[in-house]
Amino acid sequence: MQDQGQDQGLAGTAAAPDGDGKRTLPAAESVKKIVAGPRVWQSPDPRAVRGFIRQGAARRGAGLGRPKASRPGETMFRRYGVAIVGSGPAGLSAAARAAVRGLDHVLLEKTDHLSDTIFKYQRGKHVMATPVQLVLRSDLAFDAGRREAVLERWAETSEGRQVHVRFRAEVVSIEGGRGAFQLRLADGDVIEAETVVLAIGTAGNPNRLAIPGAETVRIDYQLDDPRDITGEDIVVVGGGDAGIENALGLAEPDLGNKVMLLQRDMQFTRAKPDNVALLEAARAEGRLDFMTGVRPVSLAPREMTVETRDGPGTLVCDRVIARLGATPARRFVESCGVSFASADKEAFPVLTSEFESSTPGVYVIGALAGYPLIKHCLNQGYDVIERILGNQELRPADEPILVEKFGGLPGRRSVDEWLERMRTGIGIFNDLTSLQLREFMLESDVRVFSRGEAVIVRNDMGSSLFAILDGSAAVEVNAADPSITVTLPEGDIFGEIGLISGRRRGATVRAAEDSILIEAPRSAVLKLMATAPAVKRRIDAVTAERMIKQIFGGTISQADISTILAQCRLQSFKAGECLIREGESGFDIFIIRSGSVVAEKLIAGKEVFLSYVPAGSYVGEMALFDDGHRSATVRAAVAVEAIVLPGDAFRALLDDRPDILRSVQEQVYSRRQINGFIEAQKSSFGSVADMYSSVADFLVEQGIGEATDALLIDETLCIGCDHCETACAETHDGISRLDREAGRTYAHIHVPTSCRHCENPQCMKECPPNAIHRAPDGEVFIDETCIGCGACQRNCPYGVIQMETPPPKKPGLVSWLLFGMGPGPGQPPDSWIEKTLGGGGSKEKVKQAVKCDMCRGVDGGPACVRACPTGAAIRVSPEDYLKVSGMGRATD
Amino acid sequence: MVRVDHTTRRRSAVHESFLKHGGFRYLKLALLLTAVCLGIYAGSSASPVRNGGSAAGYFLGILATVLVVWLAFLGIRKRAITGGRWSLKAWTSAHVYLGVAVLAISLLHSGFQFGLNLHTLTIVLLGLTVLSGVIGAVAYSVIPRRMSDNRGQLSGEQMIEAVQAVDAPLRQAARRLSEADALLVSSAIEDTEIVRGVFGRILAPDRNCPTARALAMMRRQSVRAGPLDGIEDKDEDDSERAVRERVTLLLERRSAMLGRARRHARYRALLEVWLYAHTPLTFGLLGALVGHVVSVFYMW
Ligand SMILES: Cc1cc2nc3c(=O)[nH]c(=O)nc-3n(C[C@H](O)[C@H](O)[C@H](O)COP(=O)(O)OP(=O)(O)OC[C@H]3O[C@@H](n4cnc5c(N)ncnc54)[C@H](O)[C@@H]3O)c2cc1C
Ligand code: HEM
Ligand code: HEM
Ligand code: SF4
Ligand code: SF4
DSSP: OHHHHHOHHHHTSTTOTTSOSSSOOOOHHHHHHOTTOOSGGGOSOHHHHHHHHHHHHHHHTTSSOOOOOOOTTSOOOOEEEEEEEOOSHHHHHHHHHHHHTTOOEEEEOSSSSSOHHHHTSOTTBEEOOOOTTSOOOSSSOOOSEEHHHHHHHHHHHHHHTTOOEESSOOEEEEEEETTEEEEEETTSOEEEEEEEEEOOOSOOEEOOOOOTTGGGSEEESOOSOGGGOOSOEEEEEOOSHHHHHHHHHHTOGGGOOEEEEEESSSSOOSSOHHHHHHHHHHHHTTSOEEEESOEEEEEETTEEEEEETTEEEEEEOSEEEEOOOEEOHHHHHHHTTOOBSOSSTTOOBOOOTTOBOSSTTEEEOGGGGTOOSHHHHHHHHHHHHHHHTTOOOOOOTTHHHHHHHHHTSTTOOOHHHHHHHHHHHSGGGTTOOHHHHHHHHHHSEEEEEOTTOEEEOTTOBOOOEEEEEESOEEEEOOSSOTTOEEEEOTTOEEOHHHHHHOOBOSSEEEESSSEEEEEEOHHHHHHHHHHOHHHHHHHHHHHHHHHHHHHHOTTOOHHHHHHHHHHOEEEEEOTTOEEEOTTOBOOOEEEEEESEEEEEEEETTEEEEEEEEETTOEEOGGGGGTTTBOOSEEEESSOEEEEEEOHHHHHHHHHHOHHHHHHHHHHHHHHHHHHHHHHHHHHHSHHHHHHHHHHHHHHHHTTGGGBSSEEEEETTTOOOOOHHHHHHHHHTTTOOSOEEEEEEEETTEEEEEOOOOBSSOGGGTTOTTOOEEEOTTSOEEEOTTOOOOOHHHHHOTTOOOEEEOOOOOOOOHHHHHHHOOSSOSSSOOHHHHHHHHTTOTTSOBOOEEEOOOTTTTOTTSOHHHHTOSSSOEEEEOHHHHSSTTHHHHHHO | OOOOOOOOOOOOOOSOOTTTHHHHHHHHHHHHHHHHHHHHHHHSOOSSOSSTTSHHHHHHHHHHHHHHHHHHTHHHHTTOOOOSSOOHHHHHHHHHHHHHHHHHHHHHHHTTOOOSSHHHHHHHHHHHHHHHHHHHHHHHHHHHHHHHHHHTTOOHHHHHHHHHHTHHHHHHHHTTSOHHHHHHHHHHHHHOOSSOOHHHHHHOTTTTOHHHHHHHHHHHHHHHTOOGGGOOSOHHHHHHHHHHHHHHHHHHHHHHHHHHHHHHHHHHHHHHHHHHHHHHHHHHHHHHHHHHHHHHHHTO
8 A cells, every 4th residue: 555655657557446536436327338448447446446556566566667756745656666657459459568577567548448549449350360371469359249348358357467557647748768767647646667668659639629628518529329419509610521420420310419510621621522522412402401611619519610711600519529630649659759761641550570669768668650550469479578678589470381381392491591581682671670571471472483474474463572582483574575675683673563553464474484473562561661661762763763664765775764764853732733834844754653634625615634644654754855844734643752853964965875766756846746736626626625624624524544444334224133243243242342323424424433443442541451452453352351440431522432231141033933042143232231131130240341342253354244134334554444445536 | 283274264244235246146046947948948849728737837936835934934044143144235136036936937837828817826925925925126226325314323213312311401491481381391391202003103103293383383482473683672581582592402313303303213113014914924935835835736
């Protein structure tokens, strides 16, 4: 007890009745919501809490840290061996390990429950335990199962292991150095620790609505289930996707809510267009209302005062839902002295193989360190404590997986030897830590190719990167004559252009001898590029070099290339931004590295669409032959990265190399012809050219510009039979991945809600298990390791991903045709599913992401198109469709 | 560790309607087939009569039957979504053209000998099937464009929601009308069927529509009340007038939305209704055909 008297921090568990009054019991409501809250420290029974604390204190005596008295005149502090920030799977596992090893620890958690991220999953969510091959090494048990069960089990374990946790302890700053860190909490308390483990995940902090009177009205920063709220006047603040979706959910007529959404800007720029359309439709139907250009000013009971463009106003308000975005965790982490690999949004902290950050004594684990799967988090929690305790023997838990990967290779080396060989032998890996290399290799493959075997094939879709670990490779640079090859030596890489631009492979590459290659999926490489700037630099440079070679012919000399490269720079453009403006002057050449652009020309006062230019081509060359006069505007159709080649450098190259000059002139000639043709059309058949132009604009706006293969419906042929949907459901577990009727239409061309198989798929970006891939035929598909987190659904700009559970099996076609059994072909109606499953609504929902996979593996290709009786459904790629030759077609 | 086979992309859809499929491939095939059959017919000796009893007749009869069975198989094909390189568009294209050819072939087979018998019933049923099919094919090529124009960017469901969206403001506005008028409006809201049965949808989508009736009534009354500036002062009248105007406006809006939803329903019905003849006729035809074949073998 004496110990406890000194220990302010310790007493501050959520329910501690003897705290200083600042820490009270969680509000009754949130207690109810805490499905799996740890019992002891939320129990209002003071004895239970004291008992627990006493035991914990006794144990701590054996730990690293000794209680320390703080400076005189202040409250007494004690210094912990380790302070663990964040009680997600990573932090909790670390705390459990510390408790077991008797390390004097404190687990600081911002909220009043453990593992906030998992706590916030949808009720009954099936938590998945991927990757299956990975052995779990943690004091916390973990199997796939319902969210509630997982949380409950952890709560019990941490209680049993006497994990010392302090709730409502948001750490706002960390100062000091190894041996003496001061962690300042939001409530002003300071905690001292010798080491710090940061495990705060990536969720960040929701931005608060900081206006006077905020305490007088209930403000929610998250909405679990809109159906929980009925008959209220609700003001939703924030016109992003989250705010709009919440508002729409709350405005369902049977809930009886009155919903008003406030948007600060005049437009909804941050939301998906589909969501904005739904919002506008809902207002037209009188289901809800919204205001733009308004700002909340203050709150009073049942009332919100707002500032509009026309002066102040008040709104009735029982509850505020504030969806103002989040401040990424990164900002806080950086303020603790942890540096990140780069300024990139996707970058992770720089860590040693012991998880130690750039500030000695501060360790980073879990999602924040770039390991978003629960199993990884749990293992790292264990490992980091062992490392802190100086355990050097510990082998990484992923060792068996790597042993298996490298096991099949000739030459019987150990995993460490192979990794060392990778690091020293392959240029891009030179600066990596063994942690990074291991992580990288977990997702990558080592493959043996025999001499002459094709590794990648020209015109295949593919975005993986290959590195030559042993042997060499031959690139067939000339499609017409495969005998002309360029050899890539050991240590070199290839496949980078497909990776960066998302386009088809430009050349076939074969193993020049029996070789060992590393094949890394796009996601692993992108992650590595985000964590290791050196890798990014190197890959960027190789890409630029090879793109220039590919475009201007492989015969350019290395010296020429080097001089040019030295003058190039990389520039990014947002969708809609101009690379080149008509009428201005300039000589720069833009090589489109990723994304695509459209060229437009002002004819008779109207922007007329000239052409669509995909990644891997260049624009801006025409000015060279026209005194630097830009004859057309070039705009980014989607986010674009371009290699900018200064006009002088290019000019010099052309002067030197008549062959290149010739090929550039040819291109200029053909582009001039197209432009001239369109201009002529414009004057003779103005409306045809207009039509073509506006159809092209429409399609680009609908994402066809970044598509590799998209479904379009010609509405002059569509009879609305929905056979396409039926066929999709029949070939895909009874769930249609396309919604024909939804989506936009222009000039009888309809773009249904269906995957565009984007060149640079946004959906892949944040998938924790990397379950989204691109196949050689270009299809973007989701494999069975999907954990159902919904990140891809949020990230896809076209709203084509659904989270679904496959329906039960239906009786076959014959029994339906002859005896009317079952619902027939297509996606079964919900009523049938319910009936078939019986009242077992309590069944676990194993929802996974589903989307179009272009009928991957189905003989005959996409079923939607094959099943269309009239030929209305077609699949197109932008090059096919956005051509001048499409002019007739588009207007047919 | 062997790399799986590379597949080359199949661009499986050329932008071409079912009628034009493959550059009118099946139209050409059907014409060729008909021409050959004509040749056979013309070349066969007419003894005793040119009909199904002759060798040429048997040939043509069997050919026609094979085609009919294949045509009827479309009903299965379109529902059995299997892998493979088939396309329903190609099937429809072939179906349409060979379907018409079948009529010609059967006529040649019959030697144009008709009477009041099962044989003639068979060919009549065949003729009706083909006729309904032709109507369907015409519907398929004419209606979609209109349906698309009518639908804007809305789905059927959204159209119905658009009608219902007017209900709440209409109800509210009608509260300030006289009781009789309010009743009229509420009947417009409650009793209007948005869509009716298939035939109702096609033939009389708007008949006896309570919304239309209410609208007509409101308009008639405002005509009777005379133009607005004729009113002396009377805020009260004025506001009543404003209410009427608003109700009329809302009813007009509702009517317009109803019109669109009904047109949509009508087009959809038109695209389907011919199948109500085509499919049963197919079954009738298959039955009669069996009867015909059995009868010529056993009862002749
Ligand atoms: C909807 C969804 C479903 C998912 N499903 C699965 C799945 O099925 N299987 C799987 O393996 N993974 C899944 N994931 C991923 C997984 O949940 C996360 O990657 C994992 O929880 C990360 O663990 P962590 O310990 O690093 O951080 P988190 O779990 O995010 O925990 C961080 C904790 O730190 C606290 N915190 C934050 N800042 C502070 C601060 N300043 N001071 C004190 N405390 C702080 C937070 O309150 C939180 O409790 C899913 C993710 C989501 C969003
Ligand atoms: C689409 C398919 C067919 C149609 C529409 C059809 C129709 C007819 C008609 C209208 C006649 C003339 C009847 C008459 O002379 O009064 C006829 C005669 C005949 N048909 Fe068919 N028939 C079909 C298929 C067949 C088949 C498959 C066979 C035999 C295998 C067949 C065998 C005969 C014979 C033998 C006659 C001659 C009967 C006679 O001489 O009176 N027919 N058919
Ligand atoms: C003997 C002649 C014919 C037979 C037995 C036949 C039979 C059928 C059958 C069984 C179907 C499937 C209906 C369904 O299940 O929905 C069908 C569909 C159809 N038929 Fe025919 N048919 C014949 C001739 C024709 C002709 C001559 C035409 C047009 C000129 C035609 C046009 C169609 C069309 C357009 C469809 C709809 C296809 C679809 O939506 O998938 N048919 N026919
Ligand atoms: S799911 Fe969305 S982001 Fe991903 S490829 Fe398809 S359309 Fe693009
Ligand atoms: S596929 Fe989508 S839902 Fe599944 S794990 Fe990846 S991001 Fe999450």
